[in-house]
Amino acid sequence: MADVSVIILTHNEEKHIARCLQSLHPFTDKIFIVDSFSTDRTVEIARSLGAVVTQNPWVNYATQFNYGITNNPFQTTWLMRMDSDEYVLPELAAEINQRLPDLPADVSGIYVKRRVLFFGHWIRHGAYYPIWLLRLWRRDQGICEETWMDEHIKLSQGKTIQFQNDLVDHNLNNLTWWTQKHNNYAIREVIDLLNINYNFDETQRVEPKLFGSQEQRTRYFKIQYASLPLFTRPFLYFFYRYFIRLGFLDGQKGLMWHFLQGLWYRFLVDAKLFEVYFHAGREKQAIIHYFRTHYGKDLSPGN
Known part of the structure; x- marks a missing residue:
């Protein structure tokens, strides 16, 4: 057994949690497990498989995970x-057991690869x-x-390395659930895009850097994406993913994935962002007030 503990956030994940824990x-x-008061058998299943479970009210992912x-x-x-809808492949489990104990003290973080399955199909293309x-880091760092x-x-310190094997993201819920989830994601995405210009919560984020780590590149490209015109950028992004990055090679299931996740969802985000500007304008305090009164989300510092 490796000297590692795993933190998982859950809410009504009885379809996935046993598969995740067994991996x-x-x-x-x-x-x-930090559960946000599931109403299904998530907690029962998790405890039956040896997990320690506590419950905490949901605010957002970062707040809940830092609580964990x-x-x-x-x-x-x-x-x-x-x-909870992910699982570790046996090859990655073996690699963690073999490599983790012998890492030098100056290694503080470990990157692993995630593969996404959609309708059971591995999405290999489209970036x-x-x-x-x-996904792994030293405690307190x-x-x-x-x-x-x-x-x-x-x-907070140290260098990072990469492990060679994968974990898998394979959600088993239906498309109605998926679209509803991404409709909720869209509000959070709007807030994140607005945060690039307004920095509502006045916190430090990952430094954007084109030739940095994966998350630094992601932040860099998000800032570039945010500078493009509304309703143009979803089509540009889909064209990039589906044609330039060969997303069409993922077949019929890949078409559904890249269209829904790369175009429909991004267009919905722009539509919701347009709605914010339409009702609240572009003044910071007016936008904060709009989200507080219409979505119950307080964007002020410290919230």
């Missing part, structure tokens, strides 16, 4: 971040594989970036 058991039995870091009952050298994510969307683990 972790080859390298750790130290699993801490602070309240993690396991004093392990390493922490790992997992989503969607490999996606390198910082990393926190979750305080953003409303695309949160990353931010290290």
Whole structure:
């Protein structure tokens, strides 16, 4: 067993949680779940498989995950971040067991590759594989970036390395659930795009850098994307993914994925951003007031 504990956030994940936890058991039995008051069998299943479960009201992903870091009952050298609809491949589990104990002290973070499955199909093209994510880090040397969307683990020191094997993102819910989820994501994405110009919460984020780490490049490209005209950028992004980055090679299931995630969702974000400007204008305090009164989200510093 590796000296690592895994933190997972859950809400009504009974379809996924057993698969996720069983994939972790080859390298750790130290699993801490922060549940936001599930109404299905998530907590029951997780506890039956040995996880320690606590419950905490949901604010946003970063706040909930940092709660998990602070309240993690396991004093392990390493922490790992997992989503409940993900699972670790046996090859990655073996690599964690073999390599983690012998890493030098100046290594503080480890990147792993995520592969996305959609209707059981591995999305290999459209710049969607490999996606390198910082998922393991030394305790007390990393926190979750305080953003409303695309949160990353931010290290306070040390260098990073890459492991060679994958974890898998395979959500088993239907398309109605998926579109509803992305409709909710769109509001968070709007806030994150507005934060680029307004910095509502006045927090430090991952430094944008074209030739930096995966999350630094992601932040860099998001800033460039935010500077493009509304309703033009979703089509440019889809064209880039589907044609330039060969997303069409993913076949019929890939067409659905790249269209829904790369065009429909991005267009919905722009439409919601247009709605904010239409009703609130572009003054910072007016936008904060709009989100507080219409969405119940307080964007002020410290919230």
